[in-house]
Amino acid sequence: MSDDRHSPTAAAMPRPYRNTLSVINFADRNLAAAEREGLMALYVKPDKNRSVFWSAASEDRQVTDFVRCSYLGLDNHPQILEGAIEAVRRHNALHWSCARTRLNFSMLGELEDALSDLFVARVITYTTVLAANMGALPLLASGHLTENKRPTIVFDRLAHATLAFHKPVVANETRVETIAHNDLNALEDICRRNDRVVYVCDGVYSMGGSAPIGDLLALQDRYGLFLYIDDAHGISLFGTSGEGFVRSQVGRSLGERTIIAASLGKGFGASGGLLMLGTLRQEELFRRFSIAYAFSASLNLAAIGAAMASQALHRTEELKLRQDALGQRIIAFDGKVASEQAGSTLPIRTIEFGGERSAIHAARRILNKGFFTSAIFFPTVAKGKAGLRICLTASHSIEEIEGLAHGISEVLDEAG
Amino acid sequence: MSDDRHSPTAAAMPRPYRNTLSVINFADRNLAAAEREGLMALYVKPDKNRSVFWSAASEDRQVTDFVRCSYLGLDNHPQILEGAIEAVRRHNALHWSCARTRLNFSMLGELEDALSDLFVARVITYTTVLAANMGALPLLASGHLTENKRPTIVFDRLAHATLAFHKPVVANETRVETIAHNDLNALEDICRRNDRVVYVCDGVYSMGGSAPIGDLLALQDRYGLFLYIDDAHGISLFGTSGEGFVRSQVGRSLGERTIIAASLGKGFGASGGLLMLGTLRQEELFRRFSIAYAFSASLNLAAIGAAMASQALHRTEELKLRQDALGQRIIAFDGKVASEQAGSTLPIRTIEFGGERSAIHAARRILNKGFFTSAIFFPTVAKGKAGLRICLTASHSIEEIEGLAHGISEVLDEAG
Numbered sequence: 001m002s003d004d005r006h007s008p009t010a011a012a013m014p015r016p017y018r019n020t021l022s023v024i025n026f027a028d029r030n031l032a033a034a035e036r037e038g039l040m041a042l043y044v045k046p047d048k049n050r051s052v053f054w055s056a057a058s059e060d061r062q063v064t065d066f067v068r069c070s071y072l073g074l075d076n077h078p079q080i081l082e083g084a085i086e087a088v089r090r091h092n093a094l095h096w097s098c099a100r101t102r103l104n105f106s107m108l109g110e111l112e113d114a115l116s117d118l119f120v121a122r123v124i125t126y127t128t129v130l131a132a133n134m135g136a137l138p139l140l141a142s143g144h145l146t147e148n149k150r151p152t153i154v155f156d157r158l159a160h161a162t163l164a165f166h167k168p169v170v171a172n173e174t175r176v177e178t179i180a181h182n183d184l185n186a187l188e189d190i191c192r193r194n195d196r197v198v199y200v201c202d203g204v205y206s207m208g209g210s211a212p213i214g215d216l217l218a219l220q221d222r223y224g225l226f227l228y229i230d231d232a233h234g235i236s237l238f239g240t241s242g243e244g245f246v247r248s249q250v251g252r253s254l255g256e257r258t259i260i261a262a263s264l265g266k267g268f269g270a271s272g273g274l275l276m277l278g279t280l281r282q283e284e285l286f287r288r289f290s291i292a293y294a295f296s297a298s299l300n301l302a303a304i305g306a307a308m309a310s311q312a313l314h315r316t317e318e319l320k321l322r323q324d325a326l327g328q329r330i331i332a333f334d335g336k337v338a339s340e341q342a343g344s345t346l347p348i349r350t351i352e353f354g355g356e357r358s359a360i361h362a363a364r365r366i367l368n369k370g371f372f373t374s375a376i377f378f379p380t381v382a383k384g385k386a387g388l389r390i391c392l393t394a395s396h397s398i399e400e401i402e403g404l405a406h407g408i409s410e411v412l413d414e415a416g
Numbered sequence: 417m418s419d420d421r422h423s424p425t426a427a428a429m430p431r432p433y434r435n436t437l438s439v440i441n442f443a444d445r446n447l448a449a450a451e452r453e454g455l456m457a458l459y460v461k462p463d464k465n466r467s468v469f470w471s472a473a474s475e476d477r478q479v480t481d482f483v484r485c486s487y488l489g490l491d492n493h494p495q496i497l498e499g500a501i502e503a504v505r506r507h508n509a510l511h512w513s514c515a516r517t518r519l520n521f522s523m524l525g526e527l528e529d530a531l532s533d534l535f536v537a538r539v540i541t542y543t544t545v546l547a548a549n550m551g552a553l554p555l556l557a558s559g560h561l562t563e564n565k566r567p568t569i570v571f572d573r574l575a576h577a578t579l580a581f582h583k584p585v586v587a588n589e590t591r592v593e594t595i596a597h598n599d600l601n602a603l604e605d606i607c608r609r610n611d612r613v614v615y616v617c618d619g620v621y622s623m624g625g626s627a628p629i630g631d632l633l634a635l636q637d638r639y640g641l642f643l644y645i646d647d648a649h650g651i652s653l654f655g656t657s658g659e660g661f662v663r664s665q666v667g668r669s670l671g672e673r674t675i676i677a678a679s680l681g682k683g684f685g686a687s688g689g690l691l692m693l694g695t696l697r698q699e700e701l702f703r704r705f706s707i708a709y710a711f712s713a714s715l716n717l718a719a720i721g722a723a724m725a726s727q728a729l730h731r732t733e734e735l736k737l738r739q740d741a742l743g744q745r746i747i748a749f750d751g752k753v754a755s756e757q758a759g760s761t762l763p764i765r766t767i768e769f770g771g772e773r774s775a776i777h778a779a780r781r782i783l784n785k786g787f788f789t790s791a792i793f794f795p796t797v798a799k800g801k802a803g804l805r806i807c808l809t810a811s812h813s814i815e816e817i818e819g820l821a822h823g824i825s826e827v828l829d830e831a832g
Contacts, residue, residue, distance in 0.1 A: 020558035095687035142436035161711040168584040271511035295577040302718030
């Protein structure tokens with residue numbers, strides 16, 4: 001890129017956004033403590049369903065994993081694995097090192113056509129949701145998606161780290177605001193005061209809860225609000241085609257003012273990320289100018305093959321069977337453990353312990369009982385809101401869920 | 417993330433960095449023209465070596481590709497493909513949707529150990545170089561890599577788009593400067609005036625040329641300059657273990673002040689990206705705080721298996737044979753076509769045409785002759801510096817290279 005200028009004054013600027021120095025200063029010792037407890041970065045071998053082999057103190061132990069976000073249990077589905085292998089085998093290639101603006105596997109075009117048909121949107125794939133989000137934000141900031149007028153871009157305070165990261169990049173191009181989580185009054189107030197507004201949020205939040213999609217669509221009707229929603233944790237779990245938490249609440253057409261990011265991993269069971277767009281012009285802009293598209297590589301063929309197999313599965317009865325199985329497991333968990341999210345059809349549950357060390361201690365005690373959960377603390381959640389995160393999936397057995405629930409109860413009792 | 421504040425004043429700020437609006441306004445029509453000529457985003461099927469099947473006007477044509485950066489021709493090496501397939505088959509999994517701070521395939525740990533051994537550095541892998549770079553820049557800005565003092569971060573004006581993109585993020589945390597390409601005097605001047613300086617550049621530039629590594633290491637010796645070098649296009653091509661253009665010029669130990677980013681695609685022939693780090697503390701910080709590590713997913717198993725096979729190949733005689741074959745092909749090309757890079761051992765050549773439409777027209781004429789090259793123009797290169805880019809590889813035949821050279825000469829003659 002050659003369009004920027006010398007900026008000697010940057011050091012004098014305030015730091016309104018992320019302060020990596022203070023994040024590290026606060027979190028480093030907690031992370032070290034969690035590492036000492038053997039809770040971070042486990043290296044394990046896959047076993048059946050949600051079970052993994054974990055080498056601890058030189059013996060292989062089996063633990064049930066509640067960390068992975070394979071909500072429908074598709075990540076080891078034989079057809080998806082066979083899709084991955086067959087794509088590599090058939091094309092005698094895994095990966096091409098060139099920008100998508102240059103050269104693509106024809107199978108990637110077929111995959112995007114199939115996903116566009118499945119989700120009734122213009123779908124572009126990316127290697128990760130991180131890459132999809134990175135490309136989208138400057139395009140939103142440019143004004144080219146909002147009648148060539150630079151919009152005010154409003155972030156939900158809890159929007160995913162891969163979105164919030166880019167606030168300074170966006171602020172270099174247009175006005176940025178951050179509002180409290182799901183604060184629709186604040187958002188409406190900004191819509192009243194500004195001609196063009198883009199709202200950036202998650203559909204399903206990775207630490208529990210969701211965006212009020214119906215209310216956001218009402219603001220869109222009233223004010224022309226543009227929505228950019230990261231539905232990484234919502235895809236496949238909802239909708240007759242698995243179109244996800246957000247897409248299943250938008251009408252038959254995505255329209256001109258809604259972009260949805262989603263994962264090809266997680267519920268979808270393959271690997272990668274995608275964007276759902278509503279118009280030809282949006283597709284053109286993203287395929288010409290999004291950074292990952294023009295300056296990074298595409299999904300590899302194994303991921304393409306896996307996603308192709310998964311989209312085919314999404315068209316069969318198996319999708320609903322797995323969605324229903326997930327629902328039953330969520331109900332089973334909620335019957336045993338109280339949580340802020342109890343009663344929701346979303347699969348993420350958090351148990352708040354408050355102190356960082358209490359959460360780490362609890363996760364360790366539960367791991368000793370054979371269940372791996374995520375100890376969550378700043379910067380993943382706010383300071384003093386540490387706890388456990390549990391990802392329920394369709395391929396956990398009811399016994400595993402009851403075992404985890406029992407373990408959590410015991411640890412909560414011990415903690416008083 | 418929950419550590420940022422409301423910033424209502426952002427809109428009043430100047431835009432010292434990338435201006436997406438004006439990039440699009442300038443480049444959109446050129447990209448549309450290149451698309452109309454059938455030069456952008458080709459969807460093709462792999463054939464043998466550098467040949468691909470391209471469907472044009474409803475017939476399959478075979479063209480020789482000079483766009484892909486598989487410099488050693490490893491991207492369709494049977495052992496690498498078998499490595500990809502076997503990893504998926506053996507583990508019954510392709511991808512796990514969870515942060516690397518949580519859960520990893522044990523084979524990923526084995527891969528990073530093997531790469532660390534091969535390149536004599538602490539290696540962390542990422543899904544893409546884009547993701548590796550994104551995670552590194554805020555850590556550099558935080559000062560945690562420079563004795564806990566925030567450094568001045570100096571970008572080469574031509575540093576890759578996936579680095580330059582983040583200047584506003586870096587400027588939110590510390591002072592940012594951009595210097596002319598390879599301007600060592602400017603860099604030394606900044607080193608004299610500042611206590612801690614980080615220089616961010618490419619090792620091998622994607623549009624030709626390289627960084628003066630020896631001179632940079634001299635500045636490091638003299639001033640303690642910290643180097644962050646993206647060697648995506650240099651890996652595997654140089655060094656007895658394929659450690660790359662940069663690593664092969666640094667001594668036996670990487671030291672405390674040099675970080676190298678590189679690709680697991682391109683010369684390496686697999687899929688993904690990596691960082692080479694010099695110290696335990698650096699590794700700890702990256703494994704705890706780099707954004708893609710904590711908030712995105714890992715390489716999928718096909719990529720892990722492919723990289724494992726490639727690193728094994730890097731330990732055999734085949735590496736040198738392929739490095740030598742590449743060298744011969746570069747000499748063959750230079751014997752026929754004059755370019756700014758002629759005589760260099762690097763595999764990228766650019767032919768400047770000046771005007772964007774001239775470059776597009778030339779690429780189209782050459783494609784008609786059966787050779788696919790990259791038409792390069794703003795924002796990939798500076799305005800008015802449009803041309804062709806040619807990536808030479810070890811698996812182009814000498815006949816293919818002579819055919820391309822002949823095609824280029826004809827088109828240059830026509831253009832006068």
